[in-house]
Amino acid sequence: MLNISKADKVEIWTGNQAVAEAVILTKPEIVAAYPITPSTPIIQALSDAYEEGRIRGEFIAVESEHAAMSGAIGASVAGARTFTATASQGLLYMAEMVYWAGFGRLPMSMCLVNRALAPGWSIWVSHEDLYSMRDAGWIQLIAKNTQEAHDLMIHSFRLSEHHDVYMPSMVNIDGFVLSHVAAQVHPLSQKFVDDFLPPFEPMFTMDPDDPISFGALTLPNDYLDLRKDHINSMNNAKKIFTDYSNEFAELTGRYWGTLIETYGNQTGDVCIISMGSMSEEVEEVVDELNKRETMMFGSLRLRSFRPFPTEEIQKITNLFDTFIVLDRAYSLGSDSPLLTEIRNCFYKNRADKNIIGKVIGMGGADVNYKQIIDLVISIIKETD
Amino acid sequence: MVKTKELVQIETEIHAIEKGNLACPGCQLNLAFKHSLAALNNNAIVVIPACCTSVIQGAGKGYGMHVPIFNTAFASAPPVASGIARKLKLENKDTQVIVWAGDGGTSDIGFASLSGAAERNEDILYIMYNNQGYQNTGNQKSGATPRGAKTTTTMTGKTSKSKNIARILLAQDVPYVATANAAYPQDLFDKISKAAKEFKGNFRYIEIYSPCPPGWNIDSRNIVKVGKLANETGIWPLWESINGEVTLSKVSRRYLEKTNRKDPFEFFKLQGRFSGVDNDLIQQFMEDVEFEWKWLKKYLK
Ligand SMILES: Cc1ncc(C[n+]2csc(CCOP(=O)(O)OP(=O)(O)O)c2C)c(N)n1
Numbered sequence: 001m002l003n004i005s006k007a008d009k010v011e012i013w014t015g016n017q018a019v020a021e022a023v024i025l026t027k028p029e030i031v032a033a034y035p036i037t038p039s040t041p042i043i044q045a046l047s048d049a050y051e052e053g054r055i056r057g058e059f060i061a062v063e064s065e066h067a068a069m070s071g072a073i074g075a076s077v078a079g080a081r082t083f084t085a086t087a088s089q090g091l092l093y094m095a096e097m098v099y100w101a102g103f104g105r106l107p108m109s110m111c112l113v114n115r116a117l118a119p120g121w122s123i124w125v126s127h128e129d130l131y132s133m134r135d136a137g138w139i140q141l142i143a144k145n146t147q148e149a150h151d152l153m154i155h156s157f158r159l160s161e162h163h164d165v166y167m168p169s170m171v172n173i174d175g176f177v178l179s180h181v182a183a184q185v186h187p188l189s190q191k192f193v194d195d196f197l198p199p200f201e202p203m204f205t206m207d208p209d210d211p212i213s214f215g216a217l218t219l220p221n222d223y224l225d226l227r228k229d230h231i232n233s234m235n236n237a238k239k240i241f242t243d244y245s246n247e248f249a250e251l252t253g254r255y256w257g258t259l260i261e262t263y264g265n266q267t268g269d270v271c272i273i274s275m276g277s278m279s280e281e282v283e284e285v286v287d288e289l290n291k292r293e294t295m296m297f298g299s300l301r302l303r304s305f306r307p308f309p310t311e312e313i314q315k316i317t318n319l320f321d322t323f324i325v326l327d328r329a330y331s332l333g334s335d336s337p338l339l340t341e342i343r344n345c346f347y348k349n350r351a352d353k354n355i356i357g358k359v360i361g362m363g364g365a366d367v368n369y370k371q372i373i374d375l376v377i378s379i380i381k382e383t384d
Numbered sequence: 385m386v387k388t389k390e391l392v393q394i395e396t397e398i399h400a401i402e403k404g405n406l407a408c409p410g411c412q413l414n415l416a417f418k419h420s421l422a423a424l425n426n427n428a429i430v431v432i433p434a435c436c437t438s439v440i441q442g443a444g445k446g447y448g449m450h451v452p453i454f455n456t457a458f459a460s461a462p463p464v465a466s467g468i469a470r471k472l473k474l475e476n477k478d479t480q481v482i483v484w485a486g487d488g489g490t491s492d493i494g495f496a497s498l499s500g501a502a503e504r505n506e507d508i509l510y511i512m513y514n515n516q517g518y519q520n521t522g523n524q525k526s527g528a529t530p531r532g533a534k535t536t537t538t539m540t541g542k543t544s545k546s547k548n549i550a551r552i553l554l555a556q557d558v559p560y561v562a563t564a565n566a567a568y569p570q571d572l573f574d575k576i577s578k579a580a581k582e583f584k585g586n587f588r589y590i591e592i593y594s595p596c597p598p599g600w601n602i603d604s605r606n607i608v609k610v611g612k613l614a615n616e617t618g619i620w621p622l623w624e625s626i627n628g629e630v631t632l633s634k635v636s637r638r639y640l641e642k643t644n645r646k647d648p649f650e651f652f653k654l655q656g657r658f659s660g661v662d663n664d665l666i667q668q669f670m671e672d673v674e675f676e677w678k679w680l681k682k683y684l685k
């Protein structure tokens with residue numbers, strides 16, 4: 001095991017501090033940010049870090065979240081490692097640009113400090129904000145505690161900048177529960193981060209000597225190619241993140257799981273599925289219930305919501321009788337978002353009816369009844 | 385001022401726009417873009433929010449410009465340009481970062497982000513081409529549409545006054561602010577060159593009057609004439625402000641004297657957007673023009 005930090009160094013940090021200190025170790029050249037509770041202390045710490053000369057670069061104190069994400073987009077396309085942080089209303093306000101960064105395949109990292117959406121005004125944790133950007137083409141990682149928040153930040157940059165992934169990535173931490181509660185953190189050392197996270201090597205950039213047009217009018221076939229490539233890259237992220245998690249565990253002795261982390265019985269009666277800081281509580285619940293009850297309990301938590309750990313979850317569908325999905329959000333008119341995702345995985349294993357999905361007609365591609373007939377016939381033949 | 389011959393030679397060499405792009409015949413923003421990029425020697429990174437210029441670059445893999453362009457969402461160009469400019473600053477590069485935006489993107493949806501970038505004095509040359517409406521979406525009114533003009537959302541003529549963004553930015557103490565006109569390429573070339581060379585490191589704003597044949601309902605043969613008439617009638621004076629010192633540009637100087645101005649009727653009659661509009665509104669339009677001159681005179685030394 002490598003000496004990751006100064007021997008026995010332990011800090012008492014809030015989640016926000018743990019995130020900011022990790023980001024500082026990644027030496028972002030540009031941070032563009034706008035304050036919102038409970039993420040504000042992160043950006044304040046970064047502003048200080050530039051001012052004090054702890055890192056070299058530029059802090060852009062923009063006039064809105066829309067501009068914060070825009071600034072990060074400009075920085076990224078110019079070849080800079082870049083970061084921002086926000087929460088709740090801030091994320092919704094920046095939504096258009098979150099998609100621009102995602103669909104634009106611009107590496108960067110963001111810390112989303114999860115907070116409920118208004119009205120009524122609530123500054124406390126909820127996961128509606130996380131789910132609202134589910135389809136924006138970002139990697140979405142979730143920490144269960146302060147130490148993991150610190151560690152995940154480094155993964156987030158590395159994953160985002162990998163040329164087989166190459167898309168933005170966010171780390172979610174629960175508002176207040178993690179962001180504002182001080183806990184013990186073993187800080188990563190600069191040397192460790194320098195080794196673990198190679199410098200950002202942009203795949204394309206804005207160069208007057210080799211001009212390209214980014215995001216111009218795109219015809220349907222090209223549009224589809226772009227999206228297909230994105231889908232493939234998102235799938236690549238599954239294995240690459242798993243590898244990073246294992247590598248990190250080997251180097252530091254801190255094993256957080258892969259795309260998921262399981263706890264308690266690996267097979268049994270009841271499996272409790274959750275995300276975020278709640279998962280640590282669930283681990284205690286599992287210990288307690290396994291002592292108290294005759295039934296056997298286990299826990300599964302997601303460390304990544306996008307990409308979704310479909311294969312990992314499919315593996316456990318036959319290992320428990322009952323699954324309880326805990327979620328901090330609800331999709332009005334449907335079910336909780338995590339529940340629908342989990343049911344989707346179960347269906348893939350256990351359905352007695354075929355439900356086949358096909359993506360057609362994206363980006364203006366023509367869809368006519370003949371094509372649909374051909375598609376239907378080919379599916380029927382395939383599944384016969 | 386750059387000589388016409390010189391300008392033609394520079395533009396032929398630099399070749400900022402390839403033939404056959406998607407602009408409408410007679411489009412003045414297209415010419416303004418060409419003159420501007422020539423003045424920048426193509427050493428620029430251009431950020432373009434949603435507008436006609438997003439489209440006219442070409443579709444798919446056909447690309448008709450010789451500068452890198454970052455196409456971005458409607459309200460986001462100034463902060464995107466800020467991110468790029470900060471990175472270039474860290475690398476000590478002399479490349480100009482340009483925002484090239486329409487009047488809608490500037491005066492309406494992108495107004496806050498424009499004002500924010502100006503306040504931070506980002507190293508950006510912001511060029512607004514003013515075709516006085518949302519032309520990309522089919523001529524709806526914008527904050528910069530003049531009073532009296534008919535658009536698809538002001539069917540009988542706009543009743544409120546237009547926003548003067550150049551003046552608003554003077555109130556923000558932007559060190560270089562100028563108005564220009566696509567029909568006066570030499571003046572435009574000089575202003576872009578000056579803003580680029582002498583005020584690098586600062587936020588700069590140039591607004592180019594850019595008539596639009598379909599939107600203004602003008603026969604494209606008359607489009608340059610309309611641009612010239614806007615100056616000659618005193619309707620669109622060209623001026624420049626350097627650190628708050630306002631001067632009238634050479635081509636507009638003689639129109640300070642009202643008697644030298646041409647009859648505005650010459651200007652109106654070539655444009656379908658003013659035809660059939662109530663005389664009172666046209667009268668108010670002319671009062672708005674007088675208001676601009678009054679303001680200018682106050683600041684002229
Ligand atoms: C957020 C958002 N709202 C609306 C649009 C639709 N839209 C695209 S261009 C445009 C008008 C642009 O007007 P202007 O900035 O004056 O440029 P012009 O089209 O006249 O060149 C509008 C409304 C959009 N792309 N994005």
Ligand code: SF4
Pocket residue numbers: 406407408409410411412413414436440515519520595596597598599
């Ligand atoms: S609509 Fe007007 S501004 Fe747009 S491309 Fe055509 S002429 Fe140019």
Ligand SMILES: [Mg+2]
Pocket residue numbers: 486487488513514515516517518519526
């Ligand atoms: Mg316009």
